Amino acid sequence: MSSLLEKIEHCRRLFADQESRVKEAQGVEELRQLFLGRKKGHLTLLFEELKTLSPEEKKSAGRTLNELKAEIQNRLAELEQKFQTPVRQKLIDDLTLPGRQLYWGAPHPITLFQREIEKIFTAMGFSVEEGPEIETDYYNFEALNFPPHHPARDSWDTLYINDQLLLRTHTSPVQIRVMKKKKPPLRIIIPGKVFRRETPDPTHLPMFYQVEGLVVDKGITFAHLKGTLEFFIKALFGEKIKLRFRPSFFPFTEPSAEVDIECIVCGGQDPACRVCGGSGWKEILGAGMVDPQVFKNVNIDPEVYSGWAFGLGIDRTAMFAFQIPEIRHFYENDLRFLRQFNRR
């Protein structure tokens, strides 16, 4: 009968032999079972046999056997590591199949355009104000220097709720509300919904969006109005856009101006251009120096302070910028229209 030590030596060789044949993680596990299995593992059996020996024999054989066990455990761990790394996955057959895409909802183009405008002005230190959509005649007209029964009101055709209340025809009443509440210096923009008594057609609707701007401080000039609005328009339409200021009339500004930008659709080349009518220019906003009467109405001394204001139709400007032919698209809410705007 061979001694236990010989058996241990045999077992060591057997492990070395078996080990070299292992090619994958499963083989490592089989190897572990073969040598360290709880009932029939080679090493387990040898430990059983160890119990039958005399104390002296047990001592030396036990040490050798424990050394082998540690060695085998180390090797198994190493092998495990070796085969573990690429946990074998199923290969993908066709990598050209589309990935899992997430649908993001689209902001309404008016929201989108309004935010672009707000960003330009807030970068210039403007803050954003809001005001009510249901207004009184006083805020919508009188305080803005529209005399009662003046034909100037014709351009602001109004939807009335009763003799006192109306739907604001422009965002300008918020100028009055802010100037009554806050002291200059003021540097604000006012975006919002406005209403006119207009029968719907491709370029008119009874509801649309405007953004209003107002600066009040000591020493504000028409040159400041020009410089700031030029920057704004270039920020919105690109550095190269041409623009012109021409005199106009608004009851709440004096001097008043209108700003035209070069037609980006035809560049002034098409005499039948649907957008500019062949003039090469597109009216984009109205502006001017705050009328002294408006200042008086809000108890700001026009001899001390001056200011400029502007108003711009967001819908019309967005139509021009995105070349949308009909204003109606904005409020039909056709998803085929709206969903284009989450790509901008």
Added chain:
Amino acid sequence: MKISYAWLKEYVNLNLDPEELAGCLNQIGLMVETVVKYEDDTVCEIETYANRPDTLGHLGVARELATLLGLSLKTRNWPLRELSRTTSELIDINILDPQLCPRYCGLVVKGVKVGPSPDWLKKRLEAVGLRPINNVVDISNYVCFSLGQPIHTFDLSKLRGNKIKIRKARKGETIRTLEGETVELDPEMLVIADETTPVAIAGVIGGEESGITESTTDVFIESANFNPVSIRLTAKKLGLSTDASYRFERGADPNAAPTAAVMAASLLCEFGGRVSKGLLDVYPAPRKPRAVSLRLRRINELLGLEIEPEFVVKTLTGLGLKLREQSPQIWTVEIPSFRVDLEREADLVEEVARFYGYDLIPSVMTPVKSFELPVDRRRERVWRLKEVLFHHGFDEVINFSFADPEKEQLWQTGCRPIQLQNPISARLSTLRTSLLPGLVENAVWNFNREAEGVHIFEVGNIYYWEQEETHRENLNLGILTTGLRSGRTWKEGEMETDFFVLKGAVEDICNYLGYEQISFEPIEHPFFESGQALKVLVRNEPVGYLGLLNRNLARSYDLERPAFCAELDLNELLRKQPRVFSFQPVPRYPGTSRDLSFLVDDSLTYQEIQQHLQKLNIPCLENFLIYDRFQGKTLPPGKVSFSVRFYFRHSTRTLQTEEVDRAMQEITSQLKSTLKIQLR
């Protein structure tokens, strides 16, 4: 208004090609909309402003161009062939209401041969889009479009008693106008009457009976000035806008009245007419010219320029203003009566700027002296909320604030709607009291256009009467989801939307905006199917509701698919203080989790179980997740099974298995007493 180049040349020697003409007009704010050729003439359609009645005649436009180009206006002579009789012998003019008629001039022209106008006159009128009628009418128009002063011609023989009375209409009086319509007059309207009856509605339209006909020989020329507000109210009330009322309501020049009368009389002399001696000019309270003080310093301050005083003097003088230097570079400026718009210094600054050229004013950035941080973060939160919804795949819509009262009524919103006094149409005659009707219409519109799913939201105001006479506009959020959530792909089948798609979005709005303590309570609401709706509460205060759209409502819009909708009151929600963000240390020791499945009575809801679990007081219990709910035949009747995963962690050391075992025992015993759970 149409402006003829040839007509302008009657007043100023211009030598411009059409492009230069348009350029000049644009620079001074008479925006040219179109330029067309009419025979050998050029006609510009220009935009005019409500405060510039002086530009409603060729003379006024010529004056602007002459000033711009440094030319002088031509003076025109209007010779008269006079009768021996004076005007007052032939007609008696009596202004009974001088408030409404400050000035009235009259002349009689006898022996006029009514007939077609000569070619030169027809051409002038046709160029600006007027139809030639006969020489007398055409001359009226020619005068009006030359001077901007409307005149009216009567057949003298039709004026009873040879009297003209300018008075208010009497109750019950009517007049048949030149347009052939019989109009009822009301006592607020000013009329021109003869001895007995109205013969014209002052400043608006003449009467048919006293009008010029083929058989007229003696003409009475009226050239008057009327109160703008009175004319406007009358024209509005009658729904009439004429060339005359358009000019008078903007404020005609009282001093143009005599000139226009003489000009018309002189032209009528060419058709055999002889003019009564002496203009009859009733002007009880002549208007004093306005004077405005102007400082060069102020011009420069407002425009941001250094302008030469000579330029100011030259420009304003050219426009007919009289300047007197008060002290160096300060003038007293007398305003001519035809410039109703010039009242203050700022108005004169605009005149200087217009002729200086807006394009020549420098461009300077507005200096910033102070910055203000937004006080109110509401706008930011609204955008954040929209971002959450975009992320959930909802598209944003914007609907009209108007609603169809018939449709709106079906919704029983419980809000008293605000009606418009002068709506565009019946369908747009009230203001919406909910955002959901609009969203449902959007869903139908899109289903009719090949959409398979509609997931949309709107942020906007609703409007209602809060109390008698107290209106309210409230910012709301409406959400709607219906149809397919996602289409078929190679990886997944198509997916129908459901209630929890909607609820998840609502919960995430609160999560990502930091509004804590969101809870739900079942409600019955007319928008929703019975038992299929929840009220949303934040900190126990209601902020809105969500549920399955009522079938009958859906049907009334022809919406066939089930739709899940929510409406939140954003005023209420955004008023709440969101959780203040503070950084929490990242755990340094590993946590462990244990699952527990149990049966409870099926009357218990998820929310009740969750609330009980939140009340558990167990050391090291970090969190829990109810990950399964199951009800079925394998369970005892009246029971439902829930599975919860509990997460444990100790902040300063690794947890021992025994501690977790003890915690689980404690949880189980607590839940046995509170929820009467049975372990599975």
